[in-house]
Amino acid sequence: MTTPLHDLTLAEASARLRDGSVSSEDLTEAALARIAATDETWHSFITVSADEARATARAIDAQRQSGAAAGVLAGIPIAVKDVIATAGIRTTAASKLLEDFVPPYDATVTTRLKNAGAVIIGKANCDEFAMGSSNENSAYGPTRNPWDPTRVPGGSSGGSATAIAGRQAYGSLGTDTGGSIRLPAAYCGVVGMKPTYGRVSRYGVIAYASSLDQVGPFGRTVEDCARMLGVIAGHDPRDSTSVDRPVPDYHAALGGDAAGLRIGVPKEYFIDGMQPAVEGAVRAALDTLGGLGATTSDVSLPHTSYAVACYYILATAEASSNLGRYDGIRYGARQAADDGLASLYRNTRALGFGPEVKRRIMLGTYALSAGYYDAYYLKAQKVRTLIRQDFDRVFADVDVLATPVAPTTAFRLAEKTSDPLAMYLVDVFTNPASLAGLPAIVVPCGRDEAGMPIGLQLIGPPFGEELVLRAAHAFEQATSWHRERPPEPAGAAA
Amino acid sequence: MNPDLDRYEGVIGLEVHAEMLTASKIFCGCSAAFGAPPNDNTCPVCLGMPGVLPVLNRRVVEFAVRAGLAIDCRIARRNRWARKNYFYPDLCKGYQISQFELPICEGGYLDIHVDETTKRVHLTRIHMEEDTGKNIHDAHGDSSLVDFNRSGVPLLEIVSEPEMSSPAEAGAYLRKLRTLVQYLGICDGNMEEGSFRCDANVSVRLRGATELGVKVEVKNMNSFRAVEKAIAFELERQADTLDDGGHLVQETRLWDADREETRSMRSKESAHDYRYFPDPDLPPIILSEDFIETIRRALPELPDARRERFVSAFGLPAYDAEVLTSRRDLAEYFEAVVAAHGNAKAASNWIMGDIIRLIHERKLDDAPIITDWPVPAANLAALIALIDEGTISGKIAKTVFEEMLTSDESPRAIVERKGLVQMSDESAIQAVIDEVLAASPDKVAEYRGGKEKLQGFFVGQVMKATGGKANPPLVNKLLMAKLKA
Numbered sequence: 001m002t003t004p005l006h007d008l009t010l011a012e013a014s015a016r017l018r019d020g021s022v023s024s025e026d027l028t029e030a031a032l033a034r035i036a037a038t039d040e041t042w043h044s045f046i047t048v049s050a051d052e053a054r055a056t057a058r059a060i061d062a063q064r065q066s067g068a069a070a071g072v073l074a075g076i077p078i079a080v081k082d083v084i085a086t087a088g089i090r091t092t093a094a095s096k097l098l099e100d101f102v103p104p105y106d107a108t109v110t111t112r113l114k115n116a117g118a119v120i121i122g123k124a125n126c127d128e129f130a131m132g133s134s135n136e137n138s139a140y141g142p143t144r145n146p147w148d149p150t151r152v153p154g155g156s157s158g159g160s161a162t163a164i165a166g167r168q169a170y171g172s173l174g175t176d177t178g179g180s181i182r183l184p185a186a187y188c189g190v191v192g193m194k195p196t197y198g199r200v201s202r203y204g205v206i207a208y209a210s211s212l213d214q215v216g217p218f219g220r221t222v223e224d225c226a227r228m229l230g231v232i233a234g235h236d237p238r239d240s241t242s243v244d245r246p247v248p249d250y251h252a253a254l255g256g257d258a259a260g261l262r263i264g265v266p267k268e269y270f271i272d273g274m275q276p277a278v279e280g281a282v283r284a285a286l287d288t289l290g291g292l293g294a295t296t297s298d299v300s301l302p303h304t305s306y307a308v309a310c311y312y313i314l315a316t317a318e319a320s321s322n323l324g325r326y327d328g329i330r331y332g333a334r335q336a337a338d339d340g341l342a343s344l345y346r347n348t349r350a351l352g353f354g355p356e357v358k359r360r361i362m363l364g365t366y367a368l369s370a371g372y373y374d375a376y377y378l379k380a381q382k383v384r385t386l387i388r389q390d391f392d393r394v395f396a397d398v399d400v401l402a403t404p405v406a407p408t409t410a411f412r413l414a415e416k417t418s419d420p421l422a423m424y425l426v427d428v429f430t431n432p433a434s435l436a437g438l439p440a441i442v443v444p445c446g447r448d449e450a451g452m453p454i455g456l457q458l459i460g461p462p463f464g465e466e467l468v469l470r471a472a473h474a475f476e477q478a479t480s481w482h483r484e485r486p487p488e489p490a491g492a493a494a
Numbered sequence: 495m496n497p498d499l500d501r502y503e504g505v506i507g508l509e510v511h512a513e514m515l516t517a518s519k520i521f522c523g524c525s526a527a528f529g530a531p532p533n534d535n536t537c538p539v540c541l542g543m544p545g546v547l548p549v550l551n552r553r554v555v556e557f558a559v560r561a562g563l564a565i566d567c568r569i570a571r572r573n574r575w576a577r578k579n580y581f582y583p584d585l586c587k588g589y590q591i592s593q594f595e596l597p598i599c600e601g602g603y604l605d606i607h608v609d610e611t612t613k614r615v616h617l618t619r620i621h622m623e624e625d626t627g628k629n630i631h632d633a634h635g636d637s638s639l640v641d642f643n644r645s646g647v648p649l650l651e652i653v654s655e656p657e658m659s660s661p662a663e664a665g666a667y668l669r670k671l672r673t674l675v676q677y678l679g680i681c682d683g684n685m686e687e688g689s690f691r692c693d694a695n696v697s698v699r700l701r702g703a704t705e706l707g708v709k710v711e712v713k714n715m716n717s718f719r720a721v722e723k724a725i726a727f728e729l730e731r732q733a734d735t736l737d738d739g740g741h742l743v744q745e746t747r748l749w750d751a752d753r754e755e756t757r758s759m760r761s762k763e764s765a766h767d768y769r770y771f772p773d774p775d776l777p778p779i780i781l782s783e784d785f786i787e788t789i790r791r792a793l794p795e796l797p798d799a800r801r802e803r804f805v806s807a808f809g810l811p812a813y814d815a816e817v818l819t820s821r822r823d824l825a826e827y828f829e830a831v832v833a834a835h836g837n838a839k840a841a842s843n844w845i846m847g848d849i850i851r852l853i854h855e856r857k858l859d860d861a862p863i864i865t866d867w868p869v870p871a872a873n874l875a876a877l878i879a880l881i882d883e884g885t886i887s888g889k890i891a892k893t894v895f896e897e898m899l900t901s902d903e904s905p906r907a908i909v910e911r912k913g914l915v916q917m918s919d920e921s922a923i924q925a926v927i928d929e930v931l932a933a934s935p936d937k938v939a940e941y942r943g944g945k946e947k948l949q950g951f952f953v954g955q956v957m958k959a960t961g962g963k964a965n966p967p968l969v970n971k972l973l974m975a976k977l978k979a
């Protein structure tokens with residue numbers, strides 16, 4: 001039996017396009033058919049851009065036939081998280097407030113995907129304004145974990161992860177502010193990568209927390225992620241925080257062995273109350289890497305336990321300011337003013353924002369308020385420096401750090417919605433690298449007793465993308481977790 | 495003025511917002527020009543669309559450093575952007591990108607001259623920020639519209655210490671500052687169009703007291719006169735209130751130019767917590783010594799230095815030098831006239847008189863730089879040369895000048911075409927004098943009887959008979975000789 005088209009990895013699909021055995025139109029129709037058959041259950045997409053995708057696919061096919069040079073992603077259907085602006089395709093940030101917002105501009109990453117020939121298949125579901133760890137905060141309904149639809153896919157880039165796990169797209173883009181790529185990658189058993197802060201342009205990416213937000217790829221394999229990262233990375237004059245530094249050939253970094261790699265294992269990432277299967281899988285992964293020639297050593301990142309508090313002060317402070325523009329004046333769903341201008345703002349924001357967004361705006365507003373700024377925002381900035389220094393110190397002795405992604409595997413829908421603190425603590429192992437702006441990749445490394453995927457996080461020093469890709473690739477080549485696939489949803493045609 | 499005011503002393507600090515004359519906006523590529531149709535000069539960045547990011551226009555930093563160096567400020571080698579958060583329809587992002595705890599310039603001073611004395615007014619700081627849009631009310635039924643053309647136009651906020659004590663000092667400071675930013679090419683200084691705006695912090699205290707009184711912020715003044723009047727009104731109101739045993743509240747008041755009074759704004763407006771914090775979208779600004787020195791070397795001659803040079807090099811009275819250097823273009827015009835013909839005092843008189851009158855009448859000084867002079871500098875110099883060489887009299891020169899306003903001809907060509915060359919031929923003038931005296935024998939008799947004031951009458955008659963062309967000193971000399979004979 002031949003592999004169905006939707007089951008191909010990005011690299012395999014690319015090879016088939018090059019040898020002429022499939023067309024972009026074939027891949028696009030396969031992806032659209034797959035979405036139609038499965039998305040009722042998983043709800044990976046807020047918007048499926050079928051018409052635009054078909055038109056792009058036909059154009060790419062014609063280009064290829066005429067012999068014109070094709071880009072790295074030419075003809076490949078890709079899903080894009082709905083906080084990333086796509087000109088002419090509505091971009092909601094999973095918020096009711098932006099239900100009808102169609103940006104007249106592309107995010108720089110969108111432009112780069114298009115220039116590489118990618119077919120944008122749709123806008124992936126996520127937590128509203130990327131605020132959440134479970135994808136339950138989408139105004140368009142939650143995304144469900146393909147491995148078990150009663151469980152969450154992780155957030156906030158949940159739809160970008162399920163689109164890969166569920167074979168609805170060959171690659172996808174998400175954003176990671178405190179773990180929003182890595183957590184869903186781990187929960188859904190796919191590869192996800194957060195690049196170094198400044199490696200990828202944020203222009204056109206709807207801001208949650210500007211000093212932390214970073215766009216990154218999801219793929220079925222490390223190689224697929226490396227290919228996409230090569231496309232989206234690079235300096236952008238429209239983003240003053242993007243770094244002007246050459247983009248290496250990430251594909252060339254994939255060597256297949258881990259000989260000589262020094263791996264640090266931070267003891268603070270193995271905590272009481274952790275799901276034993278998670279710790280077991282991560283420890284086993286370290287053994288595997290050791291067997292591939294890597295050396296492992298215990299290291300300490302003493303300020304780790306402050307990361308969640310620090311993150312939720314800084315991220316919410318920035319968010320409270322970033323979301324000020326959603327006032328109903330120029331775009332978005334405006335509610336009537338029943339009592340002067342202030343009521344226009346109040347009604348628009350009261351009805352437009354969901355509860356978690358409101359909670360974070362209030363937290364952040366508080367942290368920046370006169371009389372509280374020093375105790376919260378300023379103190380958190382100092383803690384952030386300490387956390388960064390923790391990493392600087394250990395990276396003097398090791399090449400990468402290996403850690404679990406979260407204390408448990410995917411939890412059930414509604415399990416944590418009434419307890420925001422429990423929800424925030426899901427980010428305990430992902431927040432630190434975000435605060436330090438470091439690159440980190442997640443690869444599948446096991447399954448728990450319920451069959452839910454477990455991820456391994458590999459964190460690198462600033463601009464150490466090649467190191468973490470190499471380590472992740474070596475691990476992946478030695479294991480078969482990435483080849484496992486979730487069950488077909490009930491009622492879907494295989 | 496209220497006599498009670500003598501017991502009090504005013505304490506005035508000014509906050510000036512100067513729109514910079516950069517070609518494009520501060521954080522996007524849109525034109526910063528004034529006067530385009532509403533919302534023409536906008537893009538996703540200056541409209542605050544979701545996901546867009548600011549990119550600094552380096553010219554803005556250059557302009558700020560230029561101002562800081564001219565005012566002797568300390569230039570912060572490391573300074574940074576901050577967000578000022580508040581809601582208003584003309585503010586598209588819900589925050590204004592400004593500077594807060596690390597501004598680009600601190601300190602500095604301006605020396606002002608009031609009533610023959612010089613006073614040094616220190617500056618607190620100068621910082622860069624973006625302008626907001628503009629709400630337009632009542633143009634569209636009961637709804638309001640917003641024009642974002644101004645959103646993102648770069649501003650310099652120049653804050654003085656509360657060191658001025660009278661409306662006249664505030665006016666002098668403001669005029670001096672405007673002259674300076676115009677000299678530096680940073681701002682056109684147009685208060686009516688709002689490119690040079692001023693808010694005043696005004697308080698009073700008993701003379702000799704060291705503690706500051708309750709501060710009132712006065713806004714909405716769009717001319718120098720308005721600033722002076724508003725401050726005068728406010729000082730008197732505060733003094734009256736205190737004398738009547740009343741209490742002053744810290745508040746913002748708006749100047750009503752029609753009723754010539756300040757009115758309290760809702761106090762809610764002044765109770766803002768702007769929640770300033772460093773803008774994570776923009777890296778700190780690091781200034782190299784090289785960058786600063788390059789700007790310092792390129793600074794133009796500043797008004798104070800030029801004024802002193804006009805006095806020492808051209809022998810002008812201090813007042814003339816002050817007026818002529820009040821605008822960079824005016825000073826340059828003066829220098830061009832003197833360069834073409836060296837009579838500086840005559841050039842000054844013409845410019846201080848007719849030229850400045852015409853500039854005001856034609857509102858030429860509304861332009862940031864006057865290019866459309868009533869007469870070209872070369873022609874004004876040529877006119878003065880004609881007087882100096884005796885070709886025409888000062889009186890005829892006025893006629894020629896009027897002609898020059900509507901003609902491209904050189905003054906010499908006008909003089910020749912209209913036959914206005916001065917009559918300096920003694921025998922010809924003598925003949926006219928003889929005719930005039932012969933026509934009024936009774937007046938001649940009165941003059942010789944002691945009514946010497948009649949000399950003016952005879953001079954007038956001679957000038958009239960010669961069409962004003964007779965050389966006046968010669969007329970006087972010959973007339974006296976004849977009458978006293």
Ligand SMILES: [Zn+2]
Pocket residue numbers: 519522523524535536537538539540541646
């Ligand atoms: Zn613009």
